[in-house]
Amino acid sequence: MWNSEARTRQIRFAVIVSLLVVAASARATAQGADGNGKDPLPHVVVLATGGTIAGAAASDVQAGYSSGQVGVEQLLNAVPQAKKLAHLSGEQISNIGSQDMNDEVWLKLANRVNELLARPDVAGVVITHGTDTIEETAYFLNLVVKSTKPVVLTASMRPSTALSADGPLNFYNAVAVAANKGAANRGILVVVNDWIHGASSLTKTSTTAVQTFMSPLSGLIGTVAYGEVEWYRGPVGKNTLNSAFTVNNGTVLPRVDIIMATENMDGALIDAAAAAGAKGIVIAGVGNGNMTKSALVALAAQARRGVLCVRSSRVTTGQVGRNVEVNDDSLHLVASLGLNPQKARVLLRLALLTTADPKTIQRYFDEY
Numbered sequence: 001m002w003n004s005e006a007r008t009r010q011i012r013f014a015v016i017v018s019l020l021v022v023a024a025s026a027r028a029t030a031q032g033a034d035g036n037g038k039d040p041l042p043h044v045v046v047l048a049t050g051g052t053i054a055g056a057a058a059s060d061v062q063a064g065y066s067s068g069q070v071g072v073e074q075l076l077n078a079v080p081q082a083k084k085l086a087h088l089s090g091e092q093i094s095n096i097g098s099q100d101m102n103d104e105v106w107l108k109l110a111n112r113v114n115e116l117l118a119r120p121d122v123a124g125v126v127i128t129h130g131t132d133t134i135e136e137t138a139y140f141l142n143l144v145v146k147s148t149k150p151v152v153l154t155a156s157m158r159p160s161t162a163l164s165a166d167g168p169l170n171f172y173n174a175v176a177v178a179a180n181k182g183a184a185n186r187g188i189l190v191v192v193n194d195w196i197h198g199a200s201s202l203t204k205t206s207t208t209a210v211q212t213f214m215s216p217l218s219g220l221i222g223t224v225a226y227g228e229v230e231w232y233r234g235p236v237g238k239n240t241l242n243s244a245f246t247v248n249n250g251t252v253l254p255r256v257d258i259i260m261a262t263e264n265m266d267g268a269l270i271d272a273a274a275a276a277g278a279k280g281i282v283i284a285g286v287g288n289g290n291m292t293k294s295a296l297v298a299l300a301a302q303a304r305r306g307v308l309c310v311r312s313s314r315v316t317t318g319q320v321g322r323n324v325e326v327n328d329d330s331l332h333l334v335a336s337l338g339l340n341p342q343k344a345r346v347l348l349r350l351a352l353l354t355t356a357d358p359k360t361i362q363r364y365f366d367e368y
């Protein structure tokens with residue numbers, strides 16, 4: 001009798017213990033793999049391309065330096081704090097000053113980003129880049145990356161050897177943004193100097209100041225201070241999964257030249273661009289995309305011959321409107337709207353892969 005009661009108590013105890021264990025493990029699964037209410041660290045891949053963030057100088061207080069001296073492993077090791085935000089792995093795509101950025105690196109970068117983001121174990125990508133052309137690379141990727149996962153470009157104005165180098169904190173913040181749950185679906189982002197910019201909005205405004213990047217037309221997407229992220233809005237324009245443009249290793253991007261309008265401009269450079277094989281010309285116009293009468297005559301003649309001609313502006317901010325002082329309809333020209341000349345060139349190169357019709361390309365400028 002005593003034995004059977006003791007046995008029943010033992011069985012009850014064993015059942016209660018196993019129920020408690022099951023409940024605890026279910027709660028731990030709901031909270032995250034470590035059971036502490038924290039998710040496991042996301043895997044963020046760092047693709048290094050060069051730039052001042054990987055630059056070095058002989059002394060910490062000199063202006064002269066060389067871009068692209070430091071490799072991706074050194075970059076990662078220089079900011080061990082970032083390893084607390086994400087599991088980081090690094091790949092060297094190139095090691096160049098971004099003044100040397102080119103189609104080969106762009107295609108390699110775009111294809112690698114697409115490959116990485118298609119993997120379920122990769123949560124996001126950080127790209128280190130030079131500041132000179134970061135806005136063009138970001139906008140290019142914004143149009144050809146096929147994923148909603150975060151892609152964050154970062155850079156620095158001071159080389160890694162400088163007194164008060166800005167690269168390490170920019171890199172830390174970029175990893176924090178790429179690892180942040182709210183970063184998905186915001187297009188390609190650029191994180192520099194505590195600010196989160198959209199690829200279509202940012203532009204470099206100072207040759208040397210640390211606070212060089214601005215998003216003058218539409219403002220910031222968010223801010224990030226020592227890894228703490230604050231989101232303000234989504235991206236402007238179609239991007240990534242909603243973009244009609246794709247590239248692969250064999251893509252040949254057509255030549256598009258930018259010509260700056262000036263006082264007394266004639267049509268010589270416009271004709272020279274077409275003679276050099278440009279399939280498109282972007283005018284960095286004065287004011288609202290304007291140019292002299294003789295430049296406009298030359299441009300309209302090239303447009304009639306099938307060269308796609310876009311009016312943008314050399315002014316840092318503002319829209320270039322259609323049919324304001326120039327009759328775009330009758331001259332078969334395209335107005336760049338909110339895109340500056342360097343970004344208008346990126347969109348036009350991709351658009352020309354799909355069509356040479358000015359009306360369709362104007363629609364792309366409306367939408368992207």
Ligand code: ASP
Pocket residue numbers: 050051052053067096097098099129130131132133155156157158
């Ligand atoms: N020339 C450098 C580059 O774009 C400037 C920088 O990174 O700040 O690579």
